[in-house]
Amino acid sequence: MRTRPPGIDLSRRDLTLDLSRVVCVLFVVVVHLLQVGIGPDSGGGLVTSRPAEQEPWFDAATWxxxxxxxxxxxxxxxxxxxxxxxxAKGGDATGFIRLRTLRLAQPALPLMVFLAVVLTAVTVAGLAPDLVAAAAVGAGMPLWFLAAYLICQAALPALVRAHRRAPVATVVGLTAGVVFVDVLRFSTGVSEWGLLNLLFVWPLIQQFGLWYADGWFDRRRPLTLVAIAAAGYATLWPLTVWGPYSTSMLGNLNPPTVPLVVLGLSQACLLRVCRPALARVMAWRASRAAVFVLGSRLMTIYLWHLPVILAVTGVALLIPGAAPTPSSPAWWWTRPLMFVVVIAVLLALSAVAGRWETIRDLGPVPPPVVVAVAWLCAFLPPFAVMQWSLNVWFAVGGAVLLAVSVVLLRGTRDRSLASVS
Known part of the structure; x- marks a missing residue:
């Protein structure tokens, strides 16, 4: 049986990181609540907008x-x-990638089927094409994460081994890749070159998590970490003012760019600085219970939150006075109430859809080529949506590909292997 890599304590679970994951996803819900504006205009028709992005403070807030x-x-x-x-259980890279891919593809499948059914229905019904297109783009917005995370999870075994052998050289090599791709993209004016940074930016930021796991951040003094974070944020200013990058960190998201790496390192430092305070929060039983409930359904909450936001907004439009004009004072004041309603609906939905997050009754690990094909089938739908936005064809094709991925990864049912999940 193989031994675990050094530096990882399997007996100690860091609850502050569980809290951080939950807060990150809830914060994404908040941000999208401020970005999706659908309501009546002065003439009685419907208007769609992105209210937060119209505010002068928006770019700075994204930092x-x-x-x-x-x-x-x-x-x-x-x-x-x-x-x-x-x-430690004797597993290999193929089995690990199989499980990690399945944990992303399986929860995404019911969402993609739902989107395919809804978009097909509204297209056949001939509903307002502009409104349908805007809603589809909004519903598909979070799916980029699946493409990026699938790359990171598939690369993780190799990157862990590289981290053990040469941690500094690995980070330097990935950083060089990020910079090279950005130089190529901006010097040629071909933005598609930036897609190559899916292979460098997010794996590099993930690598900071490996340094966090082996205690590098623990060994730094809080003032040192604050100084590193401050230097990172200071670096964003020339990069975005004099450099080719957007002043909005959302504008640097797809394709990902150097500023996200700087932001990731700064956030890793601040996370470690805040760890004692987060630990005190997690010392409360109520906090642990809330994090457990939300954390066990986190992928469902993330994947479904924009469709739910759109659905709740649609219901509000049917209630006289319940849907204020986007960007109006009333619209801003109703955002906290919308957040509570959306989270309540997501928790109710997760009682059904959340079951797809549970992996059990798997067959033997498929051959590497089968896992590779299944990974590609899971990767292509979110990548296509990220690059070209969601439409009925991508939704239908994505549902088919994700179904193929799940079937290939699950294999022949064998209850004796259920414990590996």
Whole structure:
């Protein structure tokens, strides 16, 4: 039986990272609540807008509000622990990638089927094409995460091994890749070159999670970590003012760019600085219960939150006075209530859809080529939506590909292997 990599303590679960993951996803829900504006205009028709992005403070707010790099840092820590545990059970890279892919593809399948059915129905019914297109784009917005995370999870075994052999060289190599792709993209003016940074930016940020897992951040003094974070944020200013990058961190998201790496390192430092305070929060039983409930349904909450936001908004439009004009004072004041309603609906929905997050009754690990094909089938739908936005054809095709991925990964049912999940 193989031994676990050094530096990973399987007996100690860091509850502050569980809290961080939950906060990250809830913060994404809040941000999207402020970005999706559908309501009546002055003439009695419907208007769609992105209210938060119209505000003068929005770009600056994204320097704090863009927390997805932190999610990948935490994912790196969790992935390192998961890989160590898998090795300790005698597992290999193929089995690990199979499970990690299935944990993303299986919860995404019912969402993609739902989107395919709804978009097909409204297209056949001939509903307002512009409104349907805007709603489809909004519903598909979070799916980019699946494409990026699938890459990171597939690369994690190799990156953990590289981290053990040459941690500094691994980070330097990935950083060089990020910079090279950005130089190529901006020097040629071909934005598609930036897609190559899916292979560098998010795995590099995930690598910070491996450094977090082996204690590098623990060994730094809080003032040192604060100084690193401050230097990172200071670096964003010339990168976005004099450099080619957007002043909005959302504008640097797809394709991902250098500023996200800087932001990820800064957030990793601040996470460690805040760890004592987060630990005190997690000392409360109520906090642990809330994190457990939300954390066990986190993928469902993330994947379904925008469709739920759109659905709740649609119901509000049917109630006289319940849907204020986007960007109006009444619209802003109703956002907290909308958040409560959306979370309540998501929790109710997760009682059904959340079952797809549970992996059990798996067959033997398929051959590597089958896992590779299944991974590609899971990767292509979110990548297509990220690059070209969601439409009825991508939804239907995505549902088919995700179904193929899940079937290939699950294999022949064998209850004796259920415990590996």
């Amino acid at each position: 704090v509000g863009q927390i997805m790099p932190l999610f990948f840092v935490v994912g790196g820590f969790a992935g390192a622990a998961g890989w160590a545990s898998w090795l």
